[in-house]
Amino acid sequence: MAYSMKAQADEDALLREESSLAEESLDLKSAQKHRHLYVSWLVAVALILLWWLVTAVHVFPPLDLPSPLHVAKDIYAISTTGYNGYSLLDNIGASTLRIAVGFFAAVILGVPIGFWMASNTIIFNAIDPVLQFLRPIPPLAYIPLMVLWFGTGQMSKFVLIFFCTIPMIIISAMSGVKSAQESRLRVAQVFGANRRQMFRYITLPSALPEIFTGMRIAIAVAWTCLVAAEMIAAQSGLGAMILTAGNQLRVGVVFVGIIFIGLIGYLMEVVIRTVERRMVPWKGKA
Amino acid sequence: MIAVSEVSKVYPSQVRGGRPLVAVDTVDLTVQDGEFVTVVGPSGCGKTTLLNLLAGFEQPNRGEIRLDDRPVVRPGPERAVVFQQPSLLPWMTVKENIAFGLTLREGTRRVDQIRIASMVETMGLTGFENHRPYQLSGGMQQRVAIARALIIEPRVLLMDEPFGALDAQTRSEMQRFLLSIWGKLHPTVLFVTHDVEEAIMLADRVVVMTPRPGRIADILTVSLARPRQWDLTLSREFNEYKRKILQVLRPPEERDPVRLA
């Protein structure tokens, strides 16, 4: 035979060695990535220092711009005794719950709708105009309607978040389906895939990267909508806290609200990114 | 047996007011069971189009293609394809990619592991079963693609420049490798390439195509003994075949020495 088994075995050993070398260099890369995390911390510290400097030289009067120390004290105070009847944890919990319910409802409904639109022209023609019509309407415009229709309770906030985020989810799912490569669809055709198998093994995994991107954008949008919603009709929540504090000129509390909205938004982004890395490890590589 | 009779494929013009493009023009070809046929020709001469027609991805405008007297109307597992573009599924491991055809046929991911293991070994992929395609070298990726096509035991193996993206050395390794697999399993192979030496090295017969419109210009029977050794390319006989093919593929203006002078 032209291809000797010995040569094959030698080559295997060589390739395995190569691959372990490759893994090593991968480790090196992730180690570098790890080191670069310091940059993020450095920037955070630098920003706080800058903030402190600006307050120390009194660019603004202390009532308009509290110092970092002052805000830290406010955080402590709100965590322990609360503000306006709600503790910091209450407010975080209330806001996070609203985001979570609205956002997950949007994902659970939006992804199938997007898939459906991508696979059926009639459905696309039916839903797309409505979607494009609703998209440019600012969330603030919905608020009076939400209050009229769903009251001032939780429901109106859930529905608002849902409406703000679902267009992005639908569009990302739809364009994700369309990003499935022709050659991969053809592979499945050759092997005689039925519709269900085509979806499960080719279309769905092809769409996942874009769906995750859509989710990451949507979660940030959800926060902007939430604050708008809580500013109109809510007692608890970070947005409500900011509004009340603004009216009472408690700028320190406003800062606490802003900082926690930013931190939780960041945390949610990190969570989605982590899930994404586990579910779509091939992203950007193929 | 594959029978391609008087097949033409015309693509409508891609620009407004332009002329339609004849990608494949009245092609006649029969391939016997177990035969290794290569198709060679310059870029754009319709090689991929011909293969797509055989695979059933596209339908001819004229003529007919039959496999064992049944007309080819859609893709199917009896005609496995190894694509020109990378087509492994990055969301699956090497093992899962190889098993893909079986998974679809049997409707479950729990397929014959012994068969897959032996294919992995035959393909020299031992130790890489759980790697992802993008963690492999180009040559190994092509071996996975070939394994994926072979494991379902197709009647015909359609290969579209499978080694086109590889360096010269890996390519010649892969050629020997393919020949050894073919020697064992003897599938019918239609192998597209733009490399004349590769076409001769592998084939029982070489189909030479020329572009605009895509036509078969010549079919050569290669009667070089098998197994073929690496130094075959240096032999006189081999170069005789090479000369014949290059003569057909030579650009038209050079055929006329008067115009050159």
Ligand SMILES: Nc1ncnc2c1ncn2[C@@H]1O[C@H](COP(=O)(O)OP(=O)(O)OP(=O)(O)O)[C@@H](O)[C@H]1O
């Ligand atoms: N889907 C298509 N629509 C329109 N024109 C096409 C299409 N596919 C191929 N063609 C045209 O048909 C001709 C033959 O293309 P084909 O891909 O078969 O060439 P090829 O011989 O495989 O070339 P290469 O060696 O570069 O892969 C080309 O001129 C190409 O532009």
Ligand SMILES: [Mg+2]
């Ligand atoms: Mg081609």
